[in-house]
Amino acid sequence: MDVRISFNKLLEQYEVLAQSDNAFIAAKAKRILEEQAPYPELREGFSDFSKLETYKDQIGVILQDSFSAVLTNNEIKTASVPFQNVIFNSSERFKRIIRTAGEDFNLEIKNLPDDDMYIIACTVILGFCYGYNLNFKRPFYYQIPDENGVLRFYKILYNADFIEIIRTNKAKEITQEDYEELLDNYDNVGLWKEKFPPNSYIFKGFVISNIFDVTDDQSISNIKSTLIGEDKRKTKSFMEDFHEIFRSLLGLKDLQVGFSIYNEEEDQFERVYGVGMNSFLLNKRETASCADALCNWSYNRLLKENKFFTISDVDKAFNKYEKPSPHVSILHKQGIKSAIFAPIANESGLMGILEIVSKRPKVLNSVMANKLEDVMPFIVSAVERSKAEEENLIEAIIQKECTSIHPSVHWRFAKEARAFIKAEFNNEKAAFNKIAFDNIYPLYGQIDIKGSSEARNKATKEDLALQLNSAKNVFERAIKIEKLPIYEQFVSEINDYLEGLRNHFQVDSEQQISSFFKEDVESAFKHIYVIDELKPLIDSYFDSIDDKVNVLYNHRKEYDDTVAMINKEMASLLDEKQVEAQAMYPHYFERFKTDGVEHNMYVGESITKEDSFNPIYLYNLRLWQLQVMCEMENAYYQMQSNFPVALDVASMILVFSQPLSISFRMDEKQFDVDGTYNARYEIVKKRVDKAYIKGTRKRITEKGKITIVYSQKQDELEYLRYIKFLQSKHYLDTDVEIVELQDLQAVTGLKALRVSVLYHKKEDDKEFYTYNDLMKEIKA
Structure with a gap:
């Protein structure tokens, strides 16, 4: 220009x-x-x-x-x-x-x-x-x-x-x-x-x-824009900007701003968490009772009247009384010379405190505090929004950690929630409608700890035997010192319990022995603890007792730790692999930790809400599931030596070819199958891993093998193709067998494919193969 x-x-x-x-x-x-x-x-x-x-x-x-x-x-x-x-x-x-x-x-x-x-x-x-x-x-x-x-x-x-x-x-x-x-x-x-x-x-x-000098107006505007932004507390510049704005508004260079939140339930002040945020009322404390942080007058002023108060000369106020007010003392300790405390309050009462302090006396005073009248409404509004956001975040965390809704079906819950809100807004009868999905294909699999009950019982018997022998040792020594019939009776009872552990351990044996220790043995030990010679033995006995469960807990702890580690590692691996499966085609997925890890998958048009479903996606997920079970078997045995107890696992897949319906049970906060016919699927799921091969006493699941349970001939042919394909990729061995299952209650005609897993000494990076890869292999 x-x-x-x-x-x-x-x-x-x-x-x-x-x-x-x-x-x-x-x-x-x-x-x-x-x-x-x-x-x-x-x-x-x-x-x-x-x-x-x-x-x-x-x-x-x-x-x-x-x-x-x-x-x-x-x-x-x-x-x-x-x-x-x-x-x-x-x-x-x-x-x-x-x-x-x-x-x-x-x-x-x-x-x-x-x-x-x-x-x-x-x-x-x-x-x-x-x-x-x-x-x-x-x-x-x-x-x-x-x-x-x-x-x-x-x-x-x-x-x-x-x-x-x-x-x-x-x-x-x-x-x-x-x-x-x-x-x-x-x-x-x-x-x-x-x-x-x-x-x-x-x-x-x-x-x-x-x-024109518009510092006051601009400062107020800047406060509004600063408070409007999302997640500002996480940025370093938030408090720096906030300090500058208040310095401009009040015309003081050395001014500092702090906040503390009021917790009405606990009647205490709490620190606000954010980058660069401070509370001069709390100083280094995380929380403080309001009564401990304020004197009676300032407590009533802030909490009851919701009005500001100032201390224009902290040193003068500190020296005025032999026992200064708590807030004066804590300001004096920080070298603060003048301060304003302004309540952040709405119709419901106090929400927090705005703290403005200076290292110079008298510069912050009641006249200066009146300038805050124009900015406090925006701070109140921001705190109200922040509290609402925090409550929403708490609810979101609870939902995520405790009642998680899988992303694949979240859209349906959101749709019903919007309808609920709309109905409430229009003063209509609001009800959260049933969440159901029809024509869904289920996939179920589990990697289960083999012989978990036996292993748990063995650990229990070993712990109880150790504890019984330890107690027996005390009583035998007591007999030598003081030959009383009661000691001999205890030794006799302990011998009976040890005999029972060896020959006929029953469901209630553990409870009987625990009661014996608590009611008889420990009472006797307290009585004979006065005998100096027995004190080291009794101390040793109690040192071996776990404080949390109040029994000797060595072998059982090793077993429990092993199960927890297995579950954690297997669940983690399954979650990691699930990312790949979701990329193939979105579907519902959930897993459970028991004595091992189970997982459910549901795939179908009604879940994806798009006109995109094709049976090939189901085939892909079935092949993926079989590969993952092989991967989990390999991963387990590669890390088995790291576990306290050497346990075995067995894997199973349940094939159900007929589409079914699932609905969300509001009371149980989880999905379940709908209808009488579909309930057959749940019955099979719960009982099939305990089933025997027909005409034998051998369980259908076996360590080192993948068991695929099905009822339809086409399922058998489909999975035989998957097995052949994975054999060529060195996932599975060649020892395929087809067995019939002994009839379950209300369920007959089930069969199973069983095939051994090929294990690798080291974990190699393997890609997952798709159904298209399988088709190419067959045509070749």
């Missing part, structure tokens, strides 16, 4: 005033015109800004009415070059503000990027030259530090009455079509430069800026 400083438009007004009937006004206008007359360049315009110094005196005369000497110490006013930070005349007050800011201060408009400046100039041209008034009005600001280093905000209002815009031969004609295109492309500076090429217009004249 070709910018030229010119006073032509202003001088034209003086030409009119020179013809005035008021002799004083006319004489003054003529004198100004005479002052300019020898210097035609002041009318024609000049681009060399150095000439501003040359014509300094003449410009002063021309602008004397615009810059009144009477108001120069009050008004903040400048004359400047359009679209440039070049000021050539200003009021005395503006000069003082700039001098105070310091020699290294660079004056610039804070909220006006260079590209915006270009586009704004173009919008001005559209109005001046083409009559397209875009009404582009937005406030511009200077941000200037005062003598205390506190940033103050100054709003700029431009008077453009003395500007002329002249088209050059480089200017393009702007059509209605061009105008409409520009309306939708404000941020496309390239397009604006195409329509308005550089130096295609002359900006001739100058602008007068009337400037």
Whole structure:
């Protein structure tokens, strides 16, 4: 843009005033015109800004009415070059503000990027030259530090009455079509430069800026914008910005801001968690009882009356009484000299405390505190929103950790929740409708600890035997010291229990022996503990007892730890592999930890809510499931040596080819099958792993083998293809067998494929194969 400083438009007004009937006004206008007359360049315009110094005196005369000497110490006013930070005349007050800011201060408009400046100039041209008034009005600001280093905000209002815009031969004609295109492309500076090429217009004249100190208003606005943002507490700049805003509002450089939250249930103040956040009321404490943090008067002032209070001189208040108030003491300890405590409260009562402190006495006082009246509503609103967000987050965490809704079906729950909200809003009877999915194909699998009951019983018997022998040792030693019949009776009972452990351990044996220890043995030990010779033996006995379960818990702990580790590792591996399965096709997935890990998968059109389901996705998931079971078997035996107890596992897959319906049980917070016919699937799931091969006493599940249970011939053929394919990939061995299952209650005709897993000494990275890979292999 070709910018030229010119006073032509202003001088034209003086030409009119020179013809005035008021002799004083006319004489003054003529004198100004005479002052300019020898210097035609002041009318024609000049681009060399150095000439501003040359014509300094003449410009002063021309602008004397615009810059009144009477108001120069009050008004903040400048004359400047359009679209440039070049000021050539200003009021005395503006000069003082700039001098105070310091020699290294660079004056610039804070909220006006260079590209915006270009586009704004173009919008001005559209109005001046083409009559397209875009009404582009937005406030511009200077941000200037005062003598205390506190940033103050100054709003700029431009008077453009003395500007002329002249088209050059480089200017393009702007059509209605061009105008409409520009309306939708404000941020496309390239397009604006195409329509308005550089130096295609002359900006001739100058602008007068009337400037106003709006620090208070801007500080309030900044507080609003700072509090509106999401997750601001997590950013380091949040509290830094907050401090600067309050420093500007209250005009204090060394001011600090803190917060504490009020917990009504506990009647205590709590720390607010966020980057850079502090509480001067709590200091280093996480929480403090309100009664311990405040005196009676300040407690009533904040919590009952919800009014602010100040301590203008902390040292004076501290020294005034022999036992200072708790809040005064804690401020004094931190070196704070004056403070304001303002309640963050709504109609429901106190939510928290805004704490403003300074290391200087008397600068924070009750007069100063009144300036907070304008900002507290925004802080209250922000805290209300924050509390609501925290409650929602708590509910979300509870749902995620305790009643998780799988992502594949979350859309359906969200849909019903929206309908529930809509019904409540319309004052209709709101009810959360049944969540059900029809025509769903189930997949079920488990990797189960083989012989878990026997292993648990063995560990229990070993622990009980150790504890019985330890007690027996005490009583046998007691007999040698003091031969009482009761000791011999205890030894006899212990021998009976040991015999029972060896030969006929029953379900209630553990409970009987535990009662014997608690009611008889421990009472006797307390009685004979006075015998010095027995004290070490009795101490040793009690040292062996686990504090939590109150029994000797060595072998059982090893077993329980092993089961927990197996479950954790297998569940973790399954979760990791599930990511790949979801990528194949979205489906519902859930797993459970028992003595091993079970998983359910449901796949179908009604879950994905898209017209995309094809049986090939079911085949892919079945093949994936079989591969994963092989992977889990391998992973288990590779880490088995790390477990306290060497246990074996057996894997099983249940194939159910008929689609079924599932629904969410609100009372149990989980999905279950719907209908009598579909219940057969659940019955098979619960009983099949305990089933025997027909005509034998051998369980269908066996360590080292994958068992695939099915009822339909097509299922058998389908899985034989999967097995053959995985044999070629060295997942499975060649010893495939087909067996019939002994009839279960209400379920007959089940068969099973059993095949050995091929194990690897080291875990190799293996890719998963798809159903298409299988088809290629068969065709090859």
